Structure formats: structure tokens, C-alpha cells
Amino acid sequence: VPGIGVPAPAPSHAIPLLRLRRHVADGHPAFLLGENRTHGWWYYFPVAFALKTPLPTQFLLIASVARGVFSSLRRPLEKSGLLMRWGPVVLFPLLYGATTLASPLNIGYRHLLPVLPFLYILAGRAARNTGYGVRIPYFVLRIPYSVFRIPLLLWLALGTLRIAPHYLAYFNELAGGPDNGWRYLADSNTDWGQGYKDLARFQRERGLGIILLSALVPTYDPAIYGVRYEPLTPMWGYTPAVFPSRFNPPPGDYVISATTLDGIPLVDPEMYDWFRKREPDARIAHVLFYYHVPSPDPAPEWVAQCAAPTAPLPPEALAEGFGRDNLRQVEFDCTQAWLYPGGGSTAGWYVLERGSATDAPFARTHLAPARLSYEQKRRGALPPFRIYEWPAGTSVRDSAALGLPEGVSSPMLLDGPLTFLGARALPGESRTGSASFILRSPGRDVLPEQGSLTVETWWQVTAGPITRPLSIMGHLLNGAGDLTGQNDGLGVSPVLWQPGDIIVQRHRFPSPPAGEELWLRTGVYWLDTMERWPVAGIPRTDMLLIPLENPSEED
Structure with missing residues (x-):
């Protein structure tokens, strides 16, 4: 016997035991309820039994146990004879079942096969005919034998015929049948x-x-x-x-x-x-x-990664995972901005690290047209991440319900590589109806977000890439024109811009006192000179003022 220096009796039996011991120490790949492990779960076999044992059999087992308990309550075990008659039948399944709770080898339901004959004997006890019927616990009237037995037997027979000849794939109705069993168990269970x-x-x-x-x-x-x-x-x-x-x-x-x-x-x-x-x-x-x-038509053109805190996939992982090295690769900070490459009209993918930032309402709102196509939940060589497939032909600008200045029916051009498309409240954060945005004149918009004020400004790139640093203004003013909050920023590096891209910048401010008159001042400026971009066609205008409605507490 390997590892034993002296001759040992029955080596043909000892060697498999040593192999089993090594197998237990190393673990075995297993799957349960959507999770993968190598050293198992204590509740693996109870779940497997509940999902792969026919429900009629389980009902009969429950009835048999309940009947035994009910009988023991009426008469002591030593007088009823239950302990002597049924103790040997019950003892082995109990001991065997207890050992499975400690087993790290969670391979399949087949490891429960030794206890099934004993359980079938117990189930037969509940279904056997008595002189006048079956005594059901819960203090219910006696039910005629045929009414209790025949429906369960028919149920069991029909379930068996339905799965034939693929008996190994059987799962009961709790799991949704054999077509859904893979969601719960794997390996020899399926x-x-x-x-x-x-x-x-x-x-x-x-x-x-x-x-x-x-x-x-x-x-x-x-x-x-x-x-x-x-x-x-x-x-x-x-x-x-x-x-x-x-x-x-x-x-x-x-x-x-x-x-x-x-x-x-x-x-x-x-x-x-x-x-x-x-x-x-x-x-x-x-x-x-x-x-x-099928071959995608049209083929995806880009992959955009959220770089908060870092981009999940390096270039080599992108090329290997997508099978292409010619995709446009761009990164942005999805906690403060969103990027629609090509304005959202071309197909591509978004890659986001799993976490609170990417699960926030802002990210979920802008990912609404996309479909989750791949998810890695485990941390390995790459961090946990999600990939969303963006469909071609999506018109994000039309579906965003953006407000434009009063009297203006088209986006506003700036004297720079950006066009102002409009602004809006993040859906679900507004307490009133649709927003109305106007230039230097009264308007209304309500944008509360759990103790903060949030506005999205939408911009479209007209030229790029841009190497000169710039920023988008986000200033909160009161009725007197005093600055009460500032949230300038740019969540997409201009060196990654391409004409047609849509950038959504998110501006967040501390919650102001209720009822105070509020204005949003926005625009674009160069960071190296702090020079603001003029609004094309409107002399001496280098900013947009958008009034925000801030209802009083009485409202």
C-alpha cells in the first residue's frame, strides 16, 4: 500500500480508501444554486434530494413520518412496537444522511441511492391499505385509501413516462422540471x-x-x-x-x-x-x-469601459475575449459621466466592474437599452465585471426627452467641438412633470436626489480627438446670482473623442433650502486659460442659465 512501509492486509481495499482520502482533501468541483465550489456545502444533498426525488414519494415519506409521530404521541414507543418494527429501517437513512452533511464531495444525487430502498419502505407504509382507510395526522378525518393513493401513483407514473428515456435528467416540479434542473445542480445530476x-x-x-x-x-x-x-x-x-x-x-x-x-x-x-x-x-x-x-449585422464597432475605479479589462483581455483587435476602445468615469460612442447608433459593448458605482441608478438608466451579455462574479486574474451588449440603431437622444431653450428647436452650437443637446433630470429623481429649459428666462425643473440636487447636461462631439484640456461647467446659483454650489467636470477624456459621440455630464450639488430660487449655469471652458466657449449665433453669450424649480416644504 503506498505510504505504508510494511505489508498490510486487504491492500485492494486500502488503496481506494487512500485515494478517496486524497480526493476529499483536494476537493471536487461542484455546482449548487448558481454557485461553484470545490469543497461543497453541508446542505448540498438535502437540496438534491428535494429537487430530484419525485414529489409523490416525498409526500408519502412526510405522511409516513407524521403518522409515526402521531402514533407515538397516542401510545409510548415501547408499547406501540414502532421502535422495534421501524427502528432498523429509519436508523440507516438517518446515519447515512448525517454523514452526507459533512461530505465535501458534492458530486450528485447518485450518492443518495443507498438510502432510497429504506425510504421507499417508509413511503409504502403511508400508502398501505388498512381496513377502513389511511389515518392522516393533523387531526383530519380519515380519507379513503383510493382517494389518497391513486392520484399520487398516477402523478408518479405520468412523471416517469414524461421523462423517459432520459431518467438521469429528472427534476421534480419544485425545480421546474428537467429543462430547468441545470439552474440548481450539475454533473451526474444532469x-x-x-x-x-x-x-x-x-x-x-x-x-x-x-x-x-x-x-x-x-x-x-x-x-x-x-x-x-x-x-x-x-x-x-x-x-x-x-x-x-x-x-x-x-x-x-x-x-x-x-x-x-x-x-x-x-x-x-x-x-x-x-x-x-x-x-x-x-x-x-x-x-x-x-x-x-449568426454573424452580427452590423458588426459591433466599439467597447467602452467604466474606469471607476479602474477599467476591468486590459487591451490583451479585450482582444482575447472579444476575438477582435480592431475595436475602438474608450474609457470613461461612469460615476460622473456617460459616453455613447457614435451617438448610440452603432453596436458595441459596455464593460463595467461589478460594484455599487456601476449598480447606481445613473448607470442603470443609461444601460437600459443594453442587454447583459456576460458576467464574471468571481475574482481571478480579472476583477468581477459585467458586459452589456449595445444594439445598433438606438436613438438615445430622441428617447431622452431633453429640454431645449425656449424658442430653439435644434441643438445649440458652441464655438468649440461640442454642441449642447439639452438637459434633463435623472429619471426617478424628479418630483414633478417634464422639464422645461429656457435661456436667461423663467422656467421650471425639479431635481432632488436624496439630499442632493442632480442635473444631466447632454453634449455631442463635432470634432475630435482634442488634446487641449477642457471642462463642463456646473454652477448652482441662487436668486441673487450668488454661487451656492459648483460641480464642474468632464468624465470622458477629450483625447478619446470622435465626431458623433454623445457625452452626458452629471452635476451634483448639496441640497439647498426648500423654496429658494435656483439657477443652473452651464457651458464649456478651456482649462489652460479658463476661457469660456461662446454660444454660436448669440453675441456676448458664453453660458447657459437654466432655472430650477425648488418647491417650498408646503408645496
Whole structure:
């Protein structure tokens, strides 16, 4: 026996035990309720039992236990004989179940198979016929035997027929059936290579060519069943440890197993998250998910990263993950500004680090037209991040309901590479109706935000990149023209600008006294000389004054 210097009896039994001990120490990749671990959860097997045991069986078990408790309350155990008759049947499942709570090897429901015969005996006790019926606890009247038994047996039989012949993929109604079991459990609970005959038939019926297949490595080649495929990790063959272009898979026909979709047994459990964020085009044998990935039309042109606190993906990770090195790459501070490359009309991606700043209402509002396409929750070589896919043809300017100065029907040109598009309150922060913005004349807008005053000013780039430093004004004035708050800034570096980009600058001020007359002074100025940009077409005007309504407490 390895590690033992003297001969030991029964070495063929000792060696597997030593291997098991090493396996327990090293851990085993497992998945439960959307989470991946290597040393398991104490509640893994109770959850697996609740989700994969037919509900009729569970109901009968509960009835049997309740009936035993009810009987013991009526008569002591030693007099009723329950302890002698049912103790041996109950003892083994209790001891075995207790050991599973401490086991770090959370592989599958199959490890509960030794207790099932005992549990079926207990379930049969609840369903057996008595002279006049089954005594149900809870002080309910006796229910006729057939009324209690037949519906449960029919339920069990229909559930079995419905899943045939894919019994391994069975999940009960608590999990939403076999098509949804992958959301809760993986490994031998879902796919163990039993669906390749169905996959080969699916290929023939659909007239598919070679598919891209990712599945738990079996002890045989799926090609022996007629599956024509190119392997993806963790299949045999040349498969990189991490799925290339995982943020933007190339066009093709993909089949991803429920097991690998849940990250088992992968170096990066989230590498197939792009597929998890989509509904499959077909489900084969309940556990093989087919995705047809077409060529994007039009192709995405850019990737914009929030640099607060830092951009999550370095250039090499962007090129590897998106499978392209020709994307326009731009960074901005999403806590104080938002950038719409190309004005939002071209397709692209936003990348944001997971955290409170990117979960704030400001970021969520501007990401509303986008779709979450990839998410990494675990910290590894890269920090946790989210990728949002921005659709082409989105008209953010038209949907923003921006206010313009009175008497002006088009954006206001400035004597510089920016055009003022308008301003608005962040949705959900205004206590009144739509905003009305006017130039140096009365108007109204209410912009409270939990003890602060917030305004968005929208600008469109007319020339770029710009190497000269500049800033956008955000001054809060009272009725006398005194400065009561200042929040100048620029959340997008001008060296990254391109014509057509839309920049949304966020201005936040301390909450003023209720009822005080307020004005927002905005515009643009060069930082090196502090010179303000004139407003084109309006002589001697280098700023925009927007009155803000500030209701009194009585209002």
C-alpha cells in the first residue's frame, strides 16, 4: 500500500480508501444554486434530494413520518412496537444522511441511492391499505385509501413516462422540471453523456454540419453515436483551457452541456456565461443546449469601459475575449459621466466592474437599452465585471426627452467641438412633470436626489480627438446670482473623442433650502486659460442659465 512501509492486509481495499482520502482533501468541483465550489456545502444533498426525488414519494415519506409521530404521541414507543418494527429501517437513512452533511464531495444525487430502498419502505407504509382507510395526522378525518393513493401513483407514473428515456435528467416540479434542473445542480445530476444518440439524430434532422460541442468528458467518443463535432473545452483534443472569444463567440452551431454550462469541470467556471445569458434554440435530451450563433449585422464597432475605479479589462483581455483587435476602445468615469460612442447608433459593448458605482441608478438608466451579455462574479486574474451588449440603431437622444431653450428647436452650437443637446433630470429623481429649459428666462425643473440636487447636461462631439484640456461647467446659483454650489467636470477624456459621440455630464450639488430660487449655469471652458466657449449665433453669450424649480416644504 503506498505510504505504508510494511505489508498490510486487504491492500485492494486500502488503496481506494487512500485515494478517496486524497480526493476529499483536494476537493471536487461542484455546482449548487448558481454557485461553484470545490469543497461543497453541508446542505448540498438535502437540496438534491428535494429537487430530484419525485414529489409523490416525498409526500408519502412526510405522511409516513407524521403518522409515526402521531402514533407515538397516542401510545409510548415501547408499547406501540414502532421502535422495534421501524427502528432498523429509519436508523440507516438517518446515519447515512448525517454523514452526507459533512461530505465535501458534492458530486450528485447518485450518492443518495443507498438510502432510497429504506425510504421507499417508509413511503409504502403511508400508502398501505388498512381496513377502513389511511389515518392522516393533523387531526383530519380519515380519507379513503383510493382517494389518497391513486392520484399520487398516477402523478408518479405520468412523471416517469414524461421523462423517459432520459431518467438521469429528472427534476421534480419544485425545480421546474428537467429543462430547468441545470439552474440548481450539475454533473451526474444532469448530463453524464447519455444524450449523444439524441444529438446525432438532431444533427441529421436539422441538416447541421459539424457542431462545436462542449460536454463533460466521457469515457468514449461521441462520434461513435454519429455526432459530428469539433471539441470545445473540456472535451478531448486541442481545446484551450479557456474558451477563446468567450465574450463574443464566433458564428456557428454550438451545443453546450448543462454540466459545462454550470462550470463543471472548467478552469474558469464562468467561461460559458455568454450562452447562459441566452435561451437555447433547442434542448436535446433536456441537458444538451443548442445555440445557433449568426454573424452580427452590423458588426459591433466599439467597447467602452467604466474606469471607476479602474477599467476591468486590459487591451490583451479585450482582444482575447472579444476575438477582435480592431475595436475602438474608450474609457470613461461612469460615476460622473456617460459616453455613447457614435451617438448610440452603432453596436458595441459596455464593460463595467461589478460594484455599487456601476449598480447606481445613473448607470442603470443609461444601460437600459443594453442587454447583459456576460458576467464574471468571481475574482481571478480579472476583477468581477459585467458586459452589456449595445444594439445598433438606438436613438438615445430622441428617447431622452431633453429640454431645449425656449424658442430653439435644434441643438445649440458652441464655438468649440461640442454642441449642447439639452438637459434633463435623472429619471426617478424628479418630483414633478417634464422639464422645461429656457435661456436667461423663467422656467421650471425639479431635481432632488436624496439630499442632493442632480442635473444631466447632454453634449455631442463635432470634432475630435482634442488634446487641449477642457471642462463642463456646473454652477448652482441662487436668486441673487450668488454661487451656492459648483460641480464642474468632464468624465470622458477629450483625447478619446470622435465626431458623433454623445457625452452626458452629471452635476451634483448639496441640497439647498426648500423654496429658494435656483439657477443652473452651464457651458464649456478651456482649462489652460479658463476661457469660456461662446454660444454660436448669440453675441456676448458664453453660458447657459437654466432655472430650477425648488418647491417650498408646503408645496
